[in-house]
Amino acid sequence: MKHVIMLYFIAAATLFSSCAKQDSEHRLITVKNSLDLPRAFETIEISKSDIQLHTGERFEDFSIQDVATKAILTSQFVDEDQDGTADVLLFQPELNPNSEKQFELVKVDGGVEVDSTVYCYSRFVPERTDDYTWENNKVAFRTYGPVAQKMVEDSLPGGTLSSGIDAWLKKVEYSIIDNWYAKNDKDPGYYHIDHGEGLDNFHVGSSRGVGGSAVKVDTSYYISKNFTDYKTITTGPIRTSFILKYADWDANEKTISEEKHISLDYGNNFSRFEIHVDGTDELSVGLTLHDNKGEITQNVDQGWIAYWESEYFDSELGTAIVAPKGVMTASEYYVTSMKDRSNLYAQLNVDNNKVVYYAGFAWKESKQYPTKASWEKYIQEFSEKLNTPLEVSIQ
Structure with a gap:
């Protein structure tokens, strides 16, 4: 067994x-x-x-x-x-x-007739510089590649220098990635407006967005640049998964090597992040604070932190990070005058050069978890189930 x-x-x-x-x-x-x-x-x-x-x-x-x-x-x-x-x-x-x-x-x-609708989907998006974007029937995310980085470094318009995780606020179950990019290509700015399916109005900048990583040295946080390479593992009715690679980066004279194995399953508001990292025994992962007007919840003993914005573009938005029991060692409400660098951080213990955590969000307009109380109830139950997994035996 x-x-x-x-x-x-x-x-x-x-x-x-x-x-x-x-x-x-x-x-x-x-x-x-x-x-x-x-x-x-x-x-x-x-x-x-x-x-x-x-x-x-x-x-x-x-x-x-x-x-x-x-x-x-x-x-x-x-x-x-x-x-x-x-x-x-x-x-x-x-x-x-x-x-x-x-x-x-x-x-x-x-054979078996199955629902052919694409729910768990991800892909590299060269037509929008070089994003990598993923989604399921609940949420969508994206992050940014080397061309977007070089455009910023060369002072060209349209680039993005960030290893933060962007949130795409969808409110439909079907896949929106290809449709939004195609329409944005014809009508720039299309996906920044809600046409009935949701929109991308989540500002990331150099923040950690929803679960981006950092390394803390003394009182400062250090972050990588954009991903340098990717590999799509699977898409399907249940799961999409992929790998993002990063160039070695410096954290106050500590060389950090990082590779992110990310997956997202059907029906889930959280992406799973498995980070393979060298150069540190602690990884910090954060939630952007935007204008610092939201409500924070720090529940380190139970392994989760959350941020709720009740004045988010005439709506409300909750974000969270959840880690298995014993992995989260501390949290910090980090506010700085540096643009986009204010984040609610969780400090996670790196074990054998690996750490696993979950990061996700809920948007009020999606009607999934429309209140702070309902969002935190979901987080709490998610954490409880994570730490008491189903027992599976095979005979």
């Missing part, structure tokens, strides 16, 4: 099939929820190495079936090591409080 650790929370979509072919050997997956909370937004990973395949069997031929209802769940295969074959199968169960369910790996005759 093995335990597969939950990555983060997702809404599950299910399809029904009467065509599941039962193998002589049943491969049962038991998922147990030990919390007094329903678990409706959680991604389970089944590794290929967890399954004993027989001669002639292909991992990619399997689907996930609910044993009780016979429903075939939406799933996604991911080739994490990019060798041309799938390594991981993702699926999304729904469980009541203090309950468990059984699922089975099955082969389905004729």
Whole structure:
């Protein structure tokens, strides 16, 4: 028996099939929820190495079936090591409080009809300088590449020098990235105006935006420049993931090497950041304070910080950072006269050159978490589930 650790929370979509072919050997997956909370937004990973395949069997031929209802769940295969074959199968169960369910790996005759709508999507965007942008059905983000950096350094218009994380405030479930960029290309400034789907009015500048990283030395924070290279790992109905590489950068004579592995799952307001870093044993990650008029919440013991702006362009906006238990060691409400450098920071412990955290936001107009109380309730439950993952055993 093995335990597969939950990555983060997702809404599950299910399809029904009467065509599941039962193998002589049943491969049962038991998922147990030990919390007094329903678990409706959680991604389970089944590794290929967890399954004993027989001669002639292909991992990619399997689907996930609910044993009780016979429903075939939406799933996604991911080739994490990019060798041309799938390594991981993702699926999304729904469980009541203090309950468990059984699922089975099955082969389905004729295949399974799935919703082809693109929800979890990311790509490099050379037509808008060189952004990298990602989204799911709840939120969207972007950050900036080397061409945008060089334009600023060469005093050319239209560049952006920032390793901060931008928030695109969408209020529709379908993908908006390609549409917004295409229309902005024809009508510059298009996505800065809400045409019914949301808009990009979130100012990043050199701030940390929503979860950008920094290194603190003494009382000062040091930051990298733009990403230098990228690799898209997967897009699909459940997850999009990619890697951003950065040139080595200086933090008061400390050389910092940094690579960001970022993923975003369906139904989730938080991106997962796995930072591979050399040169420091502590990483700072921040939330921009904009005009410093918002309300801060620092809950280090529970591993999260939040910022709520109740006067954000005639609306309201909440941002947050959440870390697994024991990773967040301190936080700082850092205000400076330097343009865009005021941030609410979380200090995170780097273990074996790696640190994991989650960063995201909620915009009132999306009607997801329209109040500070509802946003912080979501954060609190997210943190509780993160620290009490679903127990998964495979037989």
